Amino acid sequence: MTAAPRKKIALKINGVEQVHQVEPRLLLVDFLRDAVGLTGTHVGCDTSICGACTVMVNGAAVKSCTMLAVQANGAALLTIEGLARGEKLHPLQEAFWECHGLQCGFCTPGMILAAYQLLQRNAKPTEKEIRHSLDGNLCRCTGYQHIVDAVLYAAKAMAKKPRAAGRKSAARKAGT
Amino acid sequence: MPISKFVGARIKRREDPALIRGLGQYVDDLKLPEMLHVAILRSPHGHAQIKSIDTAAARQHPGVVAVVTGAELRDQIGTIPTTADNPTLRIPKHYVLAIDKVCYVGEGVAAVVAEGRYTARDAIDLIQVEYDALPAVIDPEKALTPGSPVIHSEWPDNLAFHWEQTQGEVENAFKQADKVVRQKLVHQRLAPIAIETRGVVARYRSAGKELTVWSSTQIPHLLKTHLANMLRLPEEQVRVIAPDVGGAFGSKLNVYAEEALLAWMAMKLGRPVKWAEERSENIRATIHGRGQVGEVEAAVKKDGTILGLRYKVVADIGAYHQLFTPAIPPFTGLMLSGCYRIPAIAIEVRAAFTNKMSTDAYRGAGRPEATYVIERLMDRIGQELGIDAVKLRRKNFPQPKEFPFKTATGLAYDSGNYQRALDKALQLAGYDKLRREQKQLRRRGRYLGIGLSTYVEICAMGPGFWEYGKVEVGASGLVKVFSGASPHGQGQKTSFAQIVADQLGIELDDIEVIHGDTGIVAKGIGTFGSRATAVGGVAIYQAAEKVREKARDLASHLFEVDADDLVFSEGRFAVKGVPRKALTIQQIARQAHSAKTLPEGSEINLSADSTFEPANFTFPFGTHICLVEVEPATGNVEIKKYVAVDDCGKVINPLLVDGQLQGGVAQGLGQALYEEVVYDENGQILTGSLMDYALPRAANLPRLQLARTETPTPVNPLGVKGIGEAGTIGSTPAVVSAVVDALAPFGVTHIDMPLTPQKIWRLCREKKPAPAGRRQ
Numbered sequence: 010m011t012a013a014p015r016k017k018i019a020l021k022i023n024g025v026e027q028v029h030q031v032e033p034r035l036l037l038v039d040f041l042r043d044a045v046g047l048t049g050t051h052v053g054c055d056t057s058i059c060g061a062c063t064v065m066v067n068g069a070a071v072k073s074c075t076m077l078a079v080q081a082n083g084a085a086l087l088t089i090e091g092l093a094r095g096e097k098l099h100p101l102q103e104a105f106w107e108c109h110g111l112q113c114g115f116c117t118p119g120m121i122l123a124a125y126q127l128l129q130r131n132a133k134p135t136e137k138e139i140r141h142s143l144d145g146n147l148c149r150c151t152g153y154q155h156i157v158d159a160v161l162y163a164a165k166a167m168a169k170k171p172r173a174a175g176r177k178s179a180a181r182k183a184g185t
Numbered sequence: 186m187p188i189s190k191f192v193g194a195r196i197k198r199r200e201d202p203a204l205i206r207g208l209g210q211y212v213d214d215l216k217l218p219e220m221l222h223v224a225i226l227r228s229p230h231g232h233a234q235i236k237s238i239d240t241a242a243a244r245q246h247p248g249v250v251a252v253v254t255g256a257e258l259r260d261q262i263g264t265i266p267t268t269a270d271n272p273t274l275r276i277p278k279h280y281v282l283a284i285d286k287v288c289y290v291g292e293g294v295a296a297v298v299a300e301g302r303y304t305a306r307d308a309i310d311l312i313q314v315e316y317d318a319l320p321a322v323i324d325p326e327k328a329l330t331p332g333s334p335v336i337h338s339e340w341p342d343n344l345a346f347h348w349e350q351t352q353g354e355v356e357n358a359f360k361q362a363d364k365v366v367r368q369k370l371v372h373q374r375l376a377p378i379a380i381e382t383r384g385v386v387a388r389y390r391s392a393g394k395e396l397t398v399w400s401s402t403q404i405p406h407l408l409k410t411h412l413a414n415m416l417r418l419p420e421e422q423v424r425v426i427a428p429d430v431g432g433a434f435g436s437k438l439n440v441y442a443e444e445a446l447l448a449w450m451a452m453k454l455g456r457p458v459k460w461a462e463e464r465s466e467n468i469r470a471t472i473h474g475r476g477q478v479g480e481v482e483a484a485v486k487k488d489g490t491i492l493g494l495r496y497k498v499v500a501d502i503g504a505y506h507q508l509f510t511p512a513i514p515p516f517t518g519l520m521l522s523g524c525y526r527i528p529a530i531a532i533e534v535r536a537a538f539t540n541k542m543s544t545d546a547y548r549g550a551g552r553p554e555a556t557y558v559i560e561r562l563m564d565r566i567g568q569e570l571g572i573d574a575v576k577l578r579r580k581n582f583p584q585p586k587e588f589p590f591k592t593a594t595g596l597a598y599d600s601g602n603y604q605r606a607l608d609k610a611l612q613l614a615g616y617d618k619l620r621r622e623q624k625q626l627r628r629r630g631r632y633l634g635i636g637l638s639t640y641v642e643i644c645a646m647g648p649g650f651w652e653y654g655k656v657e658v659g660a661s662g663l664v665k666v667f668s669g670a671s672p673h674g675q676g677q678k679t680s681f682a683q684i685v686a687d688q689l690g691i692e693l694d695d696i697e698v699i700h701g702d703t704g705i706v707a708k709g710i711g712t713f714g715s716r717a718t719a720v721g722g723v724a725i726y727q728a729a730e731k732v733r734e735k736a737r738d739l740a741s742h743l744f745e746v747d748a749d750d751l752v753f754s755e756g757r758f759a760v761k762g763v764p765r766k767a768l769t770i771q772q773i774a775r776q777a778h779s780a781k782t783l784p785e786g787s788e789i790n791l792s793a794d795s796t797f798e799p800a801n802f803t804f805p806f807g808t809h810i811c812l813v814e815v816e817p818a819t820g821n822v823e824i825k826k827y828v829a830v831d832d833c834g835k836v837i838n839p840l841l842v843d844g845q846l847q848g849g850v851a852q853g854l855g856q857a858l859y860e861e862v863v864y865d866e867n868g869q870i871l872t873g874s875l876m877d878y879a880l881p882r883a884a885n886l887p888r889l890q891l892a893r894t895e896t897p898t899p900v901n902p903l904g905v906k907g908i909g910e911a912g913t914i915g916s917t918p919a920v921v922s923a924v925v926d927a928l929a930p931f932g933v934t935h936i937d938m939p940l941t942p943q944k945i946w947r948l949c950r951e952k953k954p955a956p957a958g959r960r961q
Contacts, residue, residue, distance in 0.1 A: 032303070034303070035303075043302075046216075048207070048211075049206070051213075051380075052461075054464040054874065054875040055874075058875040089205075089207030090206065090207045092207075098206075105201070106197055106201045107197060109840045109841070109843070109844050111201060111204055112674035112675065112848065113429075113430065113432040113674030114200070114201070114205075114429065114431070115379075115380045115381040115431030116380045117204055117205060121205065137884075140883040140884040140886075141884050144883060146883075147875070147882065148883075149378055149379060149434070149848070150380075150674050150848045151844060151848050151851075152850055152851030152886060152912075153851065153883040154886070154888060154889060155843075155847065157883065157888075
């Protein structure tokens, strides 16, 4: 069981170009947390059920516990840390705060990014559509109702200001 | 209380800004210099002798620093503690790693310490263990029958403890009964599944003899005491820090093997160590909840009066006791009276060792079981006597003037108005209209069911468990609040600040709430049993009151007036009749930090601490109503409406209370419909990942309609009762009741949880529906 030679990967994380040498078997989530130091992406189940590890890869929400870091070579990633623009929170972050969409906060980064993808694809989702699209993200604290409220709240806020700075900036960082 | 500006207000959480940016600090986010990683080899057998363990290959693996086995630790680390005062309790030695024998799948057998997380995990696979498999004991009822294999050979059988209590004329009640209604009930095992699994980091600094343990725990102070005992260290050398904790629900109200093991490794190796639990480990080796099988019988009069009740239950406690394992089943016994007048109650608990993970406190801890028993029984009585569920409950409620209401189980319910919560829920749900709709739709072959649960629960643990709080106004005017409670998602950084802000008349932004570090908070117990606000919050309230009175004394000195001549209003002490002559507490604090301005002999600070131990528990209550539609062709259950009216006394922050309820209801509903930890006959766990253990998802849940009544408790000066577990306790029976009601035309009177589509589909195929239009 000797370690395989490390591979070089170059990628953009939250708008910053980075180059790393990684073990081929290194999971993307462990890469982000241990090598890059972005610990906002969490591991909740190891089997891509809970969605706590959700990040955006080239504009699509991906469960980073089931993707290898080497597969992200050349990609543009957005993690929870890249969503706000300085002090200015993304409307989804504002909404989760306003609507009490989190308790322990552990599922929150993944939940916010799953919702981020939804709102990119469907700016005016119904409650049913929100519940359906968050099916891959588990929360044990909230019972989801305040999360659903938060996504509705954010959708409304973003519809009022379609060019919200946070959103644009995040989209730029994610390469979309 | 003085004028309330913040208490009762919907205040956004102060915890959130970091968490929504991904800047929380959970245990696994910690990175210390020179830190090593730990992985644990766990038993693949439910019950087996360990013949040999060969660790040679693992030790030689590049990057491995150490491998340890149970035998090496026998004299190094004490056994895992349990607390209970039951004289029949049998406590098997529970080592941090198994020595001769494994008693459940997931029990730790050896541990590897390595330079990297992946390396440690690789080396685990290089350890060779030879086992001799033994017959496994899985069914708790069979475990107590003669001839069952015995798990712990120190004793002749698998009885872990026995507890019984009889109050009132039980035999007489059954003699006088018009009817005896019986029901067997299974409370399946559940996995708590906090989305953050457990994790531990330990560091030892030999120079100062400082052991610091970061753990994802609900009880840093209790853990500190137990770790010191297990490691035979003076308590002063141990510091426990609970950083951000990603949910717990009782599963982190414990002392686990890994906490002591990692502390020992850090001391032994002189380098920090980290262990982060994998989800499959979490399901195998973190406590489970529930796990009771019982039979209840009620002696009733024709008119629905309940004369007496008997409950015999077998508790499936698993292979060993964890911290509160033996305390949970008696809780079920204490709460059996529910919110009804029942003059005679007999309970018998027999707890069985089985080859499984221990059961212990999981959200509700004994009360969901009790509520399920009494609420299912009420439904069964209604069915047998032909009395409507609502009428039957009303008939047996104690009236508001009867509080404190003494139950036949020996409790005194503090305050209550069960009728009011029920009425409000019926009205909100449009109960009568739903019944009419149900009737109409049945004629068309659609099966709607309406379920009802009127519950009362016990929380705010003490008496016997105090909590500590301290309030300190700094020279800058910033107020620090220290609490021995250890919230992990509940939001007390916000609600405690609200309490203090009102008491001292200052703004929330000037208050910082600190908890979860035994090095900073002098003492404490922790967060569990819905106690943080009703016990910990009261300690904070009292400490703030002391600070305010200290400030009054200082103001009296500074103004040179009698303390009685001062009035406190909107954060200012003013001289009566001279409103301009006034100082805020923060202005007084500045003066209090200068000896020159102080009266002789007084201390230079403006701080006070307090402990609060309530004289009684509090008893929140409420009514939950659930409307389901069952599809016989698929067995699918759709929750169409859910109404919950809960009464937790005074509310500090309605946003947080709603959040607790919504999450609680989701968990209760999870038990009713989806969740179960399944072991096969060999003790293999068949629900070992979240692919098999089904949690409620966003799309499974309806939008809840929540409302409240407010009946303050006289037990504490805030009038607050606790809301952490009420949702879980109230919801499970409401859902089951609704599904059973929907299937009444099929002759169904009860179904054991979880009510999976498969179970319902099968029932519907076995039984033909009664002609449309008939209710039963």
